[in-house]
Amino acid sequence: MEYRESADRAGMSRMTARELRDTFVIDGLFQPGQLRLSYLEVERAVVGSAMPVDAPLILPTDKALAARFFCERREVGVINIGGPGSVSLDGQRHDLDRRDSLYIGRGVESVSFASDDPAEPARYYFVSYPAHASHPCKRVRREEARVIFAGEASAANRRVIRQSIRPGIVDTCQLVMGFTELESGNVWNTMPPHTHRRRSEIYMYFDAAPGRVMHLMGDPAEPRAVFMDDGEAVFSPSWSIHSGVGTGAYSFVWSMGGENLEFDDMDVLAVSDLGVGAGTGEGAK
Numbered sequence: 001m002e003y004r005e006s007a008d009r010a011g012m013s014r015m016t017a018r019e020l021r022d023t024f025v026i027d028g029l030f031q032p033g034q035l036r037l038s039y040l041e042v043e044r045a046v047v048g049s050a051m052p053v054d055a056p057l058i059l060p061t062d063k064a065l066a067a068r069f070f071c072e073r074r075e076v077g078v079i080n081i082g083g084p085g086s087v088s089l090d091g092q093r094h095d096l097d098r099r100d101s102l103y104i105g106r107g108v109e110s111v112s113f114a115s116d117d118p119a120e121p122a123r124y125y126f127v128s129y130p131a132h133a134s135h136p137c138k139r140v141r142r143e144e145a146r147v148i149f150a151g152e153a154s155a156a157n158r159r160v161i162r163q164s165i166r167p168g169i170v171d172t173c174q175l176v177m178g179f180t181e182l183e184s185g186n187v188w189n190t191m192p193p194h195t196h197r198r199r200s201e202i203y204m205y206f207d208a209a210p211g212r213v214m215h216l217m218g219d220p221a222e223p224r225a226v227f228m229d230d231g232e233a234v235f236s237p238s239w240s241i242h243s244g245v246g247t248g249a250y251s252f253v254w255s256m257g258g259e260n261l262e263f264d265d266m267d268v269l270a271v272s273d274l275g276v277g278a279g280t281g282e283g284a285k
Contacts, residue, residue, distance in 0.1 A: 001037040001046075001062040006237050009219045020226050024217065026233040029204070030082075030123045033057075035113070039064050040235055042200045043257045046074070046128040047233055050113040052085065053121050059111035069109045075131040076104040076111070077165045077177040078124055079253050081206045085122030088112040089137050096122065099142040099179065101164035103172065106131040125204055125233075129257035131173040140164040145178060157188035167261050176263060177255040184249050193243035194268040195220065199258030201242050204233035211247035220269050221276065241269070 007015065007023055015023065026038050029049035035057040037048045050057045061070045070076075078087060080096040087094050089108050096102055104111060115121040145164040151157035163169070165177040176199075180189060193216065205213050209230035217240045218224040228234060228244070236242045238258065 001039050001064055003039050003041075003064065004235070005041045006235075009239065012218050012224060013222055015224070017226070020224060024234050024236070025226060025228065026235070027229070029125065029233065030231050032121065035059065037062065042235055042237055044130055045200070045202065045235070045257055047202060047235070048126045048128070050124040050126070051082070051121055052113050052115045053118045056088070056112045056114040059113070070111065070128070071104060071106055071108045073106060073130055074128045075106050075135070075173055075175050076126050076128040077175050077255060078102040078104065078126040079164070079177070079179060080122050080124055081253070082123030083115060083117055083120030085113065085115040085124070087124070088114070094137070094139045096124075096139065097142070099162075101140040101145070101177065103135070103138045103140070103165050103170045103175075105135040105137050106173070107134045108137065123231075125253055127175070127177060127202060127255040127257075129174050133173055135171040135173070138170050140169060145169070151186065151188070153183075153186065155188065155191070156186050157191050158183045158186045159189060163263065166263060172261065174257045174259075174261065175255065176257075176261055177253070179251055179253045181251045182246070182249040186249055187246045188244075189252065190243040192269050192271050193220070193241040193274070194266040195241055196238050196256065196258065196265065197267060198238070198260055198265060199256045200236060200238050201254060201256045202233055202235045203242055203244070204231070204253040205244070206231055206251055206253070208246055208248070208250035211250065213244045213246040213250060215242070215244040217242055220273060223274055
């Protein structure tokens with residue numbers, strides 16, 4: 001497990017493009033036959049990936065967690081962005097097709113990721129936060145997620161937001177998670193952007209290749225840009241905006257953890273505020 005520190009506003013403003021990527025971007029997530037973990041200083045989140053091929057991959061604990069098993073004091077949200085597969089929780093199998101989600105509650109001792117077909121392996125992306133209570137594990141099919149249609153084609157940001165791990169669908173401690181699909185011909189996400197003073201957020205871009213996404217982050221008064229490739233994640237401190245524009249349509253998984261579970265608890269900016277100040281309000285992914 002690698003450890004990732006964050007930066008304050010002043011520190012981010014002085015970073016080179018390479019330093020910005022090295023600090024906030026998690027790359028190389030989906031490697032055949034491998035499971036990867038990154039521990040983030042922000043909210044003590046763990047970002048992980050598993051791409052099983054010929055054999056299942058077991059979610060290990062790590063000395064950084066000081067726990068007997070990974071979920072001893074943690075909850076996990078999983079989304080499969082690859083071929084069909086299954087996740088076994090203490091021996092109970094949960095089948096996950098492409099874009100299905102799975103919530104894993106605190107106390108689950110054994111987590112195993114598998115693919116149905118090695119020629120089309122599953123690609124599991126997961127995010128974990130500390131949990132103060134145990135909630136039941138639950139699979140959420142793509143079509144069972146809460147759907148929100150957002151944006152306008154005239155602004156090139158028409159998109160479908162699928163909230164799969166959220167209150168009313170799954171009981172969690174602090175994890176809120178889902179994914180957004182941009183419609184063909186649309187390239188902007190989360191515009192106008194926002195911040196979360198009570199939570200932090202992580203984006204993982206996929207279905208972007210062969211294009212790229214320019215992700216905007218940092219202080220609203222002095223935003224920075226980092227270029228993202230397919231299958232890369234980027235995390236944001238609570239004071240940072242998180243938005244992006246691609247060279248074509250794409251999708252991204254978003255996940256949040258922090259003080260509350262309110263999806264609309266956002267401090268939203270106007271486009272005119274970027275680079276000159278901040279604003280407040282409500283918005284969507």
